[in-house]
Amino acid sequence: MIPMEIDFILNGRAVTGKVSGNLLLADYLREHLDLKGAKIGCSRGACGSCTVLVNNIPIAACSYFAFQLDGKSVLTIEGLERDTTLHDLQQAFIEHAAFQCGYCTSGMILVLKAMLDHEPNPSRDTVVEWISSNICRCTGYAQIIAAAEAIIAMRANTGPTEAVS
């Protein structure tokens, strides 16, 4: 049960960390790296409020061991802003009030980021399919969908913006 050394990319920066086998990514981020943007709701992979992107795939950090990061790249909500400029998804969430309590928000934004990276021009159904990965108990989803659709429309007009990865 010796801690393992892992190398990974954290929000764009190369890091080396020491983690024990029973440490899940949610606690690693929140307790060890002080990145509390990933929230713990159900501890069972169901709600998605702990979602982060690992190699650009949405992962529930409560269901992913810290050691699994070795050799991979993780993006948390804290890594989405670039030099204090908000990502267009964050901007759209603000404009459409696509959150209420905000507990699901980090996860929802990251799921949508992964969607846009995988499917640059998604339909409304695709948006619904992707955000059905996570639970929002507050909003009834309409304003989250509106925020996503606004971005899709905007990107369609201005051409593909450079995706932050």
Add this chain to the structure above:
Amino acid sequence: MLAIDSAGLVATSFRTLPPLDVVRAESVGEALQELRRAKRPAILAGGTDLPARFNVGDYPDIIIDIAKIKQLHAVFIDKSELVIGAAVTHQSGSTHALLPAVIPGFQEAWKKIANMRIRMSGTLGGNIMSRRTRYEGAILLAALNAQLEFATLSGPLFMAAGDLWDAELPVASLLQSIRIPIATKPRLDYERSLRPIFTQAFYVDDTGAGRLVSATEFVRPHIWAFDRNSQSNPSPEEIDFQDPVTGTAYLNQVRAVFFMRQMTRLGLS
């Protein structure tokens, strides 16, 4: 929650997980060796179900991560079988170019499982090895008469997917691949509109063999095999479902209705 016989319930979770060892196996052989040494091993595939075990206090003492075992990620045709590696994710498997041609209907069915987040890391092997009634891999694979190929210390072990519910597996057994016979030109229809209350997979092939797998939320799926050559008008018999939430009469009714609709969709009636 962990139920302690002599005391009560404790709400365990990943945050109460005791120290454990980790092995990132590079080969099936290595994984088996570790499985043998451990008292309470847990194989880690996509990890989308494993934490549910922590939440009921089922703590492993060693995690055997199988992500690095290349052969578990392959999808290919081996003679008359479609072979799906145990660690193939729902997303990569269900979008695999081979599927539509060899088993019409399988792709559509598989694509409906779970949600994007789960599909991108959850594996077919992890789905059936979770052995949970409401997970759908076992339903589809039982209908397809898939064989599960396990690696054990005493060599490979084969088992029909439908037998897994009752099977006592050797401690050191690793699901390696899922082998689906395709020589008889199987076709599948999966009715999922009532999930989680009830779902039903319907299989037919060119030999006239049919298989209906009916599943409820809380009890294991029921498999009914029939032969269209000897039974001109097959109709499913009533089953004593014993689901704790949904009544048996209702389940039998929808089983029969879906059966007829699936017959139609498959062009059998």
Add this chain to the structure above:
Amino acid sequence: MSGAMRIVGVGLPRKDALEKVTGRVRYTADVDLPGMLHAKTLRSSRAHALIRSIDVTAAANAPGVRAVLTSKDVPSHYMAVYGYNIKDQPLVATDRVRYMGDIICAIAADTEEQAAAALALVSVAYDDLPVVATMEAALAADAPELFPEAPFGVVPGYGEGASAVMRPRKNVCYQFNYTTGPSSAFDVCDFVYEDVFRFSRMHHYHLEPFVTVASAREGRIEVWASNQNPFPLRKELARIFKVSESSVTVHVGTLGAGFGSKNNCKTEPVAVMLSLMTKRPVRFCLTMEENALTNTQHAAILKLKTGVMKDGILVARQSEILLDSGAYSDASPLVAEKAGYRIPGPYRWKHIDTACLCVMTNTAPAGPFRGFGGTQASWASESQLDMIARRLGLDPYDMRVKNMISLGEPFVPGESGMDSDLKEGLDLVCAEIGYHDKVKKPFFGKGISIGFKDGGGIKKAAQARVRILTNGDAIVNCSSVEMGQGIRTAMTQVVGEILQLPIERISAPAINTDHSPFCEGTNASSGVAVTGRAVAQAARDARQKVLDFAAMQLQCDASELSLENGVIVQGTGPNAQRHPMGPMVMGFYGGPGFEFTAEGFFMAPVDHRAPLESPCVFWEMGWGAAEVEVDIETGQVKVHKLVTSGDTGRSINPLVCKGQEDGAAVMGYGQAMFERMIYNDAGELLNIDPLIYRVPLAEDVPSHFVTITQQQGHGPGPFGAKGAGEATILPVASAIANAIEDAVGVRITELPITPERVLEALARKAKAELRS
């Protein structure tokens, strides 16, 4: 205010937007104090049993353990039981457990892992008692008594026609009654219909768990709580732990939602007790499974007897409502009041007679849930209204219009007048689904409903403070808890409008009971309509202080001055002179500057003629309409269209209001169609797993889902606002059930509307048709 409003009524970005979209927001679940310990509990695995003995010896010696708490560690001078009117829930179980999940023992350790490992070493000897898992079982003649000794409790004062009693019969902790008009009204009715409705129980499923961090020493208690009522919590903690109330500090920041559950004591007492024992800060954070065992909605059985004339005029209604209150009373008496009071719906009656009983069972305690008894009442009332209309051969729309209370008309004698035009709202939702289109597709049907509740709370008092700083920036202090509903945004918009100050220059800090103005709690959709009035008054008075000061400096009359973005404007038009506040304030008070502070207060008037002793602050109306298609072979119901509407009076922030209405409607939709806690007869919750307990996902929402926010302008709050947030949960289930009857002629009287229930109803109908 003269002229058009620039800040109120605009969908400005929420105050909490940046911190929430960047993940920088901190919830109570994120609080981390130096030296903090972690608590875990052992909960009963029996639904009903006597505790013969508890052995914690091994646990106490386990690694990392700092304190083990069982009932014998609670000092005898504490009053270690809590609840709203009735103090019946022990801090930890004493002689018995009353539901699966009752806390028996708690441990504080260095880590959660150590605490959980130590709890596994505790042993408990139980003597099982018979279990009553349902209300029927609890009310049976031979049922065991769950509270052999009467807990301490009080019945609050009621007004005209209303009354209540504690323990009117076995396993009923409270009964609320309301009567008006002569019961002889039934005698003149052409028809009297009796119907029974069943309402399922939901889990709040807020994503931030119940969590508290407590730091307590003898005589001093400080907690960081995820709680929507900080001041009542302060009082309750002071009472339990026998300290002066002024020695208790409650901090409340941002809540990861609550939907009503985060009231009164939940995780707080155990955290405080363990902190007292260890003299260290203690964090007690539940898992989602434990949330489900801590507080739930009330399942209900509602028996309605309604007398009508043959032209559809409603005359008299007698109701008996049973609320499944679970093992402890929690807020059940208050929910009973409201369910009972709201059961007549927004219609005219000659006679109303209601009894609402809180039935104790061996299941998780039930408490406040969005809608607060109104959801139960609207389900039954709006279903039966439709049934009666169809029995009389009337259109359910016409029947509603015929009987509905008009704008300004009191709900019952002594009550305040209806502050929404009910027909206007109904016509809106009807138009949206094409209710009056006469073409009827087979198996398609349309239904409507009017959800009804009083809003703003009873005798609710709130204070607020507005401070205008040297340069005109402002701080609004009030104790409405931000739990997602956007109250901090709304309050800054109200202040911003009054001070003509952009909300970027206004802050609304987190709550600390040592400094924040008193507020009874964040509930009953009362934020804007009650606390908002105190805020508006404080803002106006603070503004006046600034103007008075400026008038003194400028040697003019204050009425010549106005305040705009931190600038004193003297006169109007092109000749107006602009004096920035900063130099003027510092010129008088010196370099450190000054604050102009004013307090505001609001409390609904007490009036004994009002049945609940205070006329309703505002009426929270929710209109709904649905179009469904029924598969008559499988009983599956597809909701093609779901339309709901609330009347905010005036939306302080329309985006925020829309979000509230969307969210409430989808919650109602989940309850209508599938969501429910499933208990077996042993009192075991079968779908406790957060994956198996089903809540609506985006893919579950009907594709044609519309919410319409009305702003009828009759609200009592600032700028004509009412409250929002609960209205649209009310009409959803009944609108869908009504649409099903329209589609296939069967009536579903039990929630959720499972396909199995629909099919059973269809089979019953077929059988009946065969017979006749």
